[in-house]
Amino acid sequence: MTPAQKLLVAIETCELPHPHFMEHFQPLKQRVENALAGRASRIERIMGPSRVGKSMLVNALVREFDEPKIDGRRRVPVLVVPVPTPATTLELPKSVVAALGMPVQRSITPGAMRTRMLEQLRLVGTRVIIFEEASHLVEEGSRVPVRAAADWFKALADSHNLTLFFFGVPRLKILFDNNEQLRLRASATRLLLPYDSRIAGDMGAFHSCVAAFANLFADHGFPIALSPTALTYQCYLLSGGLIGIVSRFMQELADRMAAEAPRTLTFADCQAALKGVTATGSPNFPAFENPNTVENAIAPAALHQAFLQVMRDNDLAAPIINNQPEAVQ
Incomplete structure (x- = not known):
């Protein structure tokens, strides 16, 4: 060259490990380590303007926890899922299955899709799911009511004691403001400014x-x-x-x-x-x-x-x- x-x-x-980046990276890394050790599930919300470094945080976390193989079987302890737009009760579980690299059936009910998603997460040992661009859930055009979306994520966290990270622009706050159960279960908002x-x-x-x-x-x-x-x-x-x-x-x-x-x-x-x-x-x-x-x-x-x-x-x-x-x- x-x-x-x-x-x-x-x-x-x-990639620069500058102070604002490290201020959030270290505690989030600890959250992942706690989840992998079997501690109680956590819900984290990381918000900030576009181009502030949220994707860099996600990439750094994923690199810290590479996909291992145990007895020849694939493991995905930390899964990154881009939130689809428009979001629906069917597209949300589909996006999780697709992020695992699994084929997605075209004709399938939301209930069956959810069952398949949970089974696949169990098989690969996922403990942490990072939802990128989660603010898509509160954008115009989203086909799932905000409160229903929040209920879906709360149920997902409970299903396998999963830790969930939500990354998005500041309007992601609407998701938590519209569901007190999700909001009260979540840690305080992390603002990357x-x-x-x-x-x-x-x-x-x-x-x-x-x-x-x-x-x-x-x-x-x-x-x-x-x-x-x-x-x-x-x-x-x-x-x-x-x-x-x-x-x-x-x-x-x-x-x-x-x-x-x-x-x-x-x-x-x-x-x-x-x-x-x-x-x-x-x-x-x-x-x-x-x-x-x-x-x-x-x-x-x-x-x-x-x-x-x-x-x-x-x-x-x-x-x-x-x-x-x-x-x-």
Whole structure:
């Protein structure tokens, strides 16, 4: 592979164990370990904006608990199930069976499908089911009432003492708000949020992530000709603190170098890469707009507006800092 191709692979496969990620990964990993040890079932709900790192959490958990074989028999202790859309009482158990890699009968009743699902879960020894994109259950077009969906999951957890993880955007809260039994059985909501520019520790962590990507570019012969602070601030304006958006931007930047020999990447290269990225920051303060911009020219208020845009787009309230929810340090 060429240096540019190696760079793209490095960027695409880069997963950063940053503080917000580890804050949730370690306790969730412990929950899985408890389930595999036969402890009581748990229901966990992990919510956050798109591109905040929920899929990275799921992937990391699955890697920790690979599918073993015992006496030549397949075991799936941790199963990841994408929630179907539209969801129905038939499609939900079908999605579980499909996630196990089993054929799904076309003509089958919901009751028979549920029985088959439970039998297959028993045969492969599943103890934890991770439902990805669980917020599909509360989207317009879902064909199962929210309360009925919650009852279905509660019964599933009880059937084999299963631990269930629900990953989704913040509107997933509706599923639990509409069924007190599921809500009271679940652990407190885990919110995976973007890094907040008002908090020094958050900005330090965000800077470390940007620097890690920048170092990969430099290591492969494509250094980025912005100061570390300037690059961090521009990435923050772009993403509002979402590491997934930063990763997507870095992938696009690397992809545009595919046919080029190693060279220094300019501000113009960063501007060109933006054409393939959906910004999540404030439209009032676009990223990589002015090539003469230096770090001292980025006002704290502009950074905070990028953060607020992400929070508002996801119907989340900005955390209160010093009793001023929209104060800028």
